[in-house]
Amino acid sequence: MIKNKTSVEQIEIFKKDIQTLETYLLSLYDTINLDHNKSLNLFTTDPNNNKHLVINSLKGINKSAPLFGLPIVVKDNFNTSDFPTSAGTPALENFIPKTDAELVKKLRDAGAIVMGKTNMHELAFGLTSNNRHFGPVKNPYDSTLFAGGSSGGTAAAVKVGVVNVGLGTDTGGSCRVPAALCGVFGFRPTAGVYSSEGVVPLSTTRDTPGLIAKSMEEIILLDEVITNQSNDIKIDAKSIRIGIPRAYFYDNLSSEVSRISEETIQKLKSNGIQLVEIDIEGIPELLSESINIVFHETYLSLNKYLEKHAPGISYEDLTSKISSPDVKGLFDSGAINTNETYDFAITEERPRLQRTYQEHFDKYDLDVLLFPTSPVEARPIAGCDETIELNGKQVPTFPTLLQNMNPSSYAGIPGISIPAGVTKEGLPVGIHLESPEGSDKKLLKIASMVYELIK
Numbered sequence: 001m002i003k004n005k006t007s008v009e010q011i012e013i014f015k016k017d018i019q020t021l022e023t024y025l026l027s028l029y030d031t032i033n034l035d036h037n038k039s040l041n042l043f044t045t046d047p048n049n050n051k052h053l054v055i056n057s058l059k060g061i062n063k064s065a066p067l068f069g070l071p072i073v074v075k076d077n078f079n080t081s082d083f084p085t086s087a088g089t090p091a092l093e094n095f096i097p098k099t100d101a102e103l104v105k106k107l108r109d110a111g112a113i114v115m116g117k118t119n120m121h122e123l124a125f126g127l128t129s130n131n132r133h134f135g136p137v138k139n140p141y142d143s144t145l146f147a148g149g150s151s152g153g154t155a156a157a158v159k160v161g162v163v164n165v166g167l168g169t170d171t172g173g174s175c176r177v178p179a180a181l182c183g184v185f186g187f188r189p190t191a192g193v194y195s196s197e198g199v200v201p202l203s204t205t206r207d208t209p210g211l212i213a214k215s216m217e218e219i220i221l222l223d224e225v226i227t228n229q230s231n232d233i234k235i236d237a238k239s240i241r242i243g244i245p246r247a248y249f250y251d252n253l254s255s256e257v258s259r260i261s262e263e264t265i266q267k268l269k270s271n272g273i274q275l276v277e278i279d280i281e282g283i284p285e286l287l288s289e290s291i292n293i294v295f296h297e298t299y300l301s302l303n304k305y306l307e308k309h310a311p312g313i314s315y316e317d318l319t320s321k322i323s324s325p326d327v328k329g330l331f332d333s334g335a336i337n338t339n340e341t342y343d344f345a346i347t348e349e350r351p352r353l354q355r356t357y358q359e360h361f362d363k364y365d366l367d368v369l370l371f372p373t374s375p376v377e378a379r380p381i382a383g384c385d386e387t388i389e390l391n392g393k394q395v396p397t398f399p400t401l402l403q404n405m406n407p408s409s410y411a412g413i414p415g416i417s418i419p420a421g422v423t424k425e426g427l428p429v430g431i432h433l434e435s436p437e438g439s440d441k442k443l444l445k446i447a448s449m450v451y452e453l454i455k
Contacts, residue, residue: 014069021069041135044076047116065111073166076117079198087200088122091318101198118153122324127401133323145378148178155182165218173405175210176417180373180430191412201301203294216448231441247279249371256423286353289345290410296342326385373417373430414440
């Protein structure tokens with residue numbers, strides 16, 4: 001059955017028989033239309049609206065294209081000329097850009113087929129994807145729980161089998177958190193490696209497109225296409241050194257996340273992997289302005305985006321129609337504005353954090369760091385805007401889910417969440433690996449190796 005084949009195998013089959021591709025795409029629409037999947041609020045607009053357009057476009061794809069016929073989904077903050085680009089907010093619900101985002105164009109030129117635009121946390125400003133306007137993205141494991149965010153729709157769509165891979169964005173964990181909570185793979189590249197042109201922005205410093213997939217094969221395949229560079233790195237498991245940063249990254253975990261994280265470490269030990277227990281001095285002190293930098297840049301970058309891509313919609317129009325209470329409260333509070341600490345964050349604090357990371361990689365001769373992606377597994381949608389339960393207490397939602405993803409996002413280094421196991425209640429837990437700036441391809445190969453050892 002073609003659905004169970006890898007993406008590489010699928011592409012080869014499609015190149016030989018375009019009718020098989022058409023039949024497969026039609027079966028994906030059937031998957032999208034399943035009552036259960038429709039109830040998860042995966043998409044902001046019905047993919048069926050573009051069904052005939054997609055099928056008719058198959059004849060125009062170059063059979064030599066590396067992603068020939070590969071179906072993908074795209075988070076709804078990437079510009080697309082054939083689907084609305086809402087960024088999950090009412091003011092942009094009917095906005096259709098004139099051109100595709102640069103990354104979407106690149107994947108389409110490589111033969112990928114965009115099946116639909118996925119639901120998300122409004123304006124990507126949150127980690128649950130509890131969207132008041134388009135409905136909350138529900139977790140495929142339990143529809144009363146959130147999928148994580150802000151790229152929740154992409155993660156959930158991959159998990160239920162609509163596609164094998166999709167695009168998300170990651171400012172502070174928005175690919176990796178939903179990947180962890182939905183039991184799939186989520187990759188954030190080194191900042192600046194993937195083009196953000198034509199993506200509704202938050203932070204020009206921290207934003208990056210990312211990938212969410214059902215396997216490491218899809219992540220590596222799309223990364224090769226995006227970067228125009230094959231990944232031929234060979235990994236010798238015996239020579240890899242993995243840092244375990246206990247302080248901060250292993251603090252206040254749920255009991256099940258803690259158990260699965262320790263089991264992961266033991267599996268790696270038993271397979272002869274070199275593990276080094278370390279503490280990264282300066283975390284969390286070097287994160288004091290990590291969110292203020294987003295607030296400052298959001299105000300400036302959203303205005304610039306609208307002026308360039310949607311001149312008929314003003315910043316005031318957009319923000320006055322925000323529907324999700326947590327996001328609306330943030331904008332109404334006045335926090336989204338330029339601030340005096342921005343220069344300090346950009347010129348002093350962030351560079352110090354980057355140096356601290358590199359010093360620890362060098363001092364301990366580490367290839368990657370390893371720790372849980374999220375301190376907690378998926379929690380109920382009801383009441384999640386403000387707080388969630390962790391170890392018997394109500395804790396603030398955003399900083400809790402952000403905790404382990406914030407440092408690398410602020411520093412701009414690459415990271416990937418891989419499935420590590422399931423809780424006693426059957427919910428997925430992700431483990432996160434991150435590596436020095438620019439070492440993305442080595443990180444992906446190490447993540448592949450680690451997953452094979454712990455799965």
